[in-house]
Amino acid sequence: MRPESLPDTLPRRSVLAKTGGCVLASATITGAANAADQLDSGGVSQESFPIREGTSEETTVYVTTADADGPTAFVIGGMHGNEVAGYTAAGKVSNWAIEAGTLVTIPEANAVAIERGTRNDQDGNNLNRVFPEWSTPETKLGRAIWNVVSKYQPDVVIDLHESIGIYGGNASNGVGQAIFTGDGTNEATQVTDFVNRNYVDDPDLAFQVGGFSSPDARPQDLLVHKAARDLGADAFLAETYSGVALEQRVQWHTAIVERLLRDEVSPNGIISESEPSIESQSQPQPTKTAGDESGSDSVKPTAKITTLPTWTSVSSLDKGQTITLDASQSNAPPSGIDCYEWKIGPDGTFEKAGAKVDVTVEGANYPVTVRVRGNNGTSDTDEVTLSTGC
Ligand SMILES: [Zn+2]
Structure with missing residues (x-):
């Protein structure tokens, strides 16, 4: 059966x-x-x-x-x-x-x-x-x-x-x-x-x-x-x-x-995928922006935002709560990552702020984007939306 x-x-x-x-x-x-x-x-x-x-x-x-x-x-x-x-x-x-x-x-x-x-x-x-x-x-x-x-x-x-x-x-x-x-x-x-x-x-x-x-x-x-x-x-x-x-x-x-079974985790992997698969019921999927199609130039960095601590949900925060976002899990091209720039909130602009940033949630759906730049001039972005639930 x-x-x-x-x-x-x-x-x-x-x-x-x-x-x-x-x-x-x-x-x-x-x-x-x-x-x-x-x-x-x-x-x-x-x-x-x-x-x-x-x-x-x-x-x-x-x-x-x-x-x-x-x-x-x-x-x-x-x-x-x-x-x-x-x-x-x-x-x-x-x-x-x-x-x-x-x-x-x-x-x-x-x-x-x-x-x-x-x-x-x-x-x-x-x-x-x-x-x-x-x-x-x-x-x-x-x-x-x-x-x-x-x-x-x-x-x-x-x-x-x-x-x-x-x-x-x-x-x-x-x-x-x-x-x-x-x-x-x-x-x-x-x-x-x-x-x-x-x-x-x-x-x-x-x-x-x-x-x-x-x-x-x-x-x-x-x-x-x-x-x-x-x-x-x-x-x-x-x-x-x-x-x-x-x-x-x-x-x-x-x-x-x-x-x-991923070849990026194990030399015995039989599944290949350049992007991590994220299918979470409780966390919104990071929204990839244009220019981040899989299969593109492998020497560009891949931006990735995670939370600290890692189990923190970005979908059930309180207004005014501060959360630490971490982009240090981004993949660097061979020459390394030159800088991390964060855009915080709907009206934010990209500013250099390091691999980690503390964000205080100021709206029900509060977008945060990181842009990582490789030393070879390439870049990639990742975005999460911090939410106060309802
Ligand atoms: Zn058993």
């Missing part, structure tokens, strides 16, 4: 490739292209096949291959049948187009547990505890999943889960809102920074990075442990907190996967 029907065709790759900032949205477009059109224009193809065929555990493996050579990523959800956001997000990921390499997805790993709505199957088997390192998985389903992993030898493995508590540095009160990894701390930190900045309003819900437990510590025999230790994969286990709305949790999971 899939949470949503899989379209016969992939979304148009051209949609994914050209609409910077809309990767996640475009990934949910269904039935927009016929297969021939897709293959002609996109350079991606998809096949699928069942594992545990003919049994109650039967589930589908999706393999998307880009024309361009590249790394292989493996994304799995539904290891635990009551973790709805994980398998819903993995189902969305299975429909994504990619720019390079191969994307292998098993959205509903434990079909029996999903059908039952329980963590484990009817025999009490916890699917994410049957993958001992350096030996054969302990159940038929575990072996079938590991056969897929072994066949494709992924460079990246991402497993999507949920927790009833929030990670607080140890697992005693839950492991939600965290990405756990072995050697991927750098990538996971970049991704949590990005997701917290763009998708998390409440600091209590900010994602953290945690480490895998050592081989002799509990919990043992997780799929990601085995993938990291047996295959040397960059492995990540993402956990959302099940106490927030499903739609939000799914968005977090898809955002995490999407960032982890």
Whole structure:
């Protein structure tokens, strides 16, 4: 049982490739292209096949291959049948187009547990505890999943889960809102920074990075442990907190996967995009001005405004409140950024003010624009509108 029907065709790759900032949205477009059109224009193809065929555990493996050579990523959800956001997000990921390499997805790993709505199957088997390192998985389903992993030898493995508590540095009160990894701390930190900045309003819900437990510590025999230790994969286990709305949790999971698979985050990335994708329900999308079309000269800077602290919402401020805006995340051309100029308020003019600026909200919809200039004379702007809500 899939949470949503899989379209016969992939979304148009051209949609994914050209609409910077809309990767996640475009990934949910269904039935927009016929297969021939897709293959002609996109350079991606998809096949699928069942594992545990003919049994109650039967589930589908999706393999998307880009024309361009590249790394292989493996994304799995539904290891635990009551973790709805994980398998819903993995189902969305299975429909994504990619720019390079191969994307292998098993959205509903434990079909029996999903059908039952329980963590484990009817025999009490916890699917994410049957993958001992350096030996054969302990159940038929575990072996079938590991056969897929072994066949494709992924460079990246991402497993999507949920927790009833929030990670607080140890697992005693839950492991939600965290990405756990072995050697991927750098990538996971970049991704949590990005997701917290763009998708998390409440600091209590900010994602953290945690480490895998050592081989002799509990919990043992997780799929990601085995993938990291047996295959040397960059492995990540993402956990959302099940106490927030499903739609939000799914968005977090898809955002995490999407960032982890970007070639700007990881050498094993299979998604390329010059613009960061920002699809936040709570923050207005920064309005790009003319001259900032994606695909333009790569040596010009890319302006980017973020808030300090990063979880501050720009859409629910009080009149008179002061907020710090930060443009230091702007991308510099090779020669560096020469200066930052800020235009504050509807009647403002560009004045030099450094990478960060404090702004006091003086109107209901208060625009702020930054212009960054590269040392080579090129420039770019980014704008946010500070709002007092209503
Ligand atoms: Zn789980």
